Amino acid sequence: MTRHIEFANIHNxxxxxxxxxxxxxTIRWQRLYRADSLSWLTGDDAxxxxxxxxxxxxxxxGPDEVRQRGRAPETEGQRYHNLPVEGRPWNIRQFDPEVGLGRFFADRYLEVTEDGVDNLRTAIETIAxxxxxxxxxxxxxxxxxxxxxxxxVLALAGVAEDDIVADYALTGLATERFIADGPRKYPDHPIWPGFGVAPAEAMWLFLTDMAARHGSVEGYCxxxxxxDAATIEDLRANLTDPIPGG
Structure with a gap:
């Protein structure tokens, strides 16, 4: 199976x-997807x-983003959870090219782990x-x-850091489409050096800092x-399957 699923109007x-x-x-296929904004799904994409x-x-x-851009196409029986996790707005003027995008992004992710505690917990409990x-x-x-x-989620399921970083960096495959579509979709959003870019260093730094602060991702969670232990076990049970022949 392939990871990316092609749509005309969303790219990731x-x-x-x-x-x-x-x-x-192994992590089961067709259980957990990740995506860019689903509000752009219309017509055949929907x-x-x-x-x-x-x-x-x-x-x-955030709720303002949802109000301005809309939400995913509704489907009968589908559950929708709006769980904003950012507490501090990004100030891209703080980006220092000499420090690099990896450090800038990792610092922002660490802020989310501080500010988004309640909704991160709810999101993981929901996935579990x-x-x-x-x-x-x-x-x-x-x-x-x-x-x-x-x-x-992947760390809780026992996925190796190399694969967690690789999964994060796959967003880079969509960077050209993000930049090309940016002015149409997000005319009020500046196209800066970090727009749509996912440097592997950012996730490495984030995971390293999480280990330094909390011992591990599981320690943080x-x-x-x-x-609790039951939620983490449920997540592992419901997201993973034995390797065939293992």
């Missing part, structure tokens, strides 16, 4: 399945999205439930807020988010 929709997890298991039979949409954008799947997580570009949440 992909399946998170296939990665090796803990205990000889029909293709409905064909995926998504049960749960987790929208990490068997009847939530298939789940799609999205924000605007499907890179920063979405990338952070997916990194937490237990101590700061307050996730």
């Amino acid at each position: 929709f992909r399946d998170v399945g296939g990665y090796a997890a803990s205990d000889g298991r 029909e293709r999205f409905r064909a995926l039979m998504v049960r749960t949409v987790i929208d990490l954008r 439930k068997a009847d939530s799947a298939p789940v799609v997580v999205h924000c605007v570009a499907g890179k920063d807020r979405t990338g952070l949440l997916i990194a937490l 237990r101590k700061i988010l307050g996730l």
Whole structure:
């Protein structure tokens, strides 16, 4: 199976399945998707999205973004959760080219782990439930807020850091389309050096800093988010399958 699912009007929709997890298991396909803004799904794109039979949409954008841009196409029986996780608005004027995009992004992700505690916990608890799947997580570009949440989920499932970083960096394949579409979709959003870019260094730095602060991603999820052992076990059980022949 392929990770990216092609749509005409969104550029970063992909399946998170296939990665090796803990205990000889692997992340199941067609259980968890990540995406850029689903509000752009119309016409044939909307029909293709409905064909995926998504049960749960987790929208990490703020309420103002939802009001201005709209939300995912509604489907009968689908659950929609608006769970904004950013507390501090980004100031891209703080970006220092000498420090680099990786450090700038990693610092912003660390802020989200401080500011978005309640909604990050709710999002992970939702993903952990068997009847939530298939789940799609999205924000605007499907890179920063979405990338952070997916990194937490994959780490809890026992996916190696190399694969977590690689999954994050796949957003870079959509960068040219993001930049080309940016002025039409987001005329009020500056096209800056970090627009649509997902440097692997950003996720490496983030995971390294999480380990330094909390011992591990799981340590953060237990101590700061307050996730209990049963939720983490449910997440692993519902997102993973034994490797065939293993």
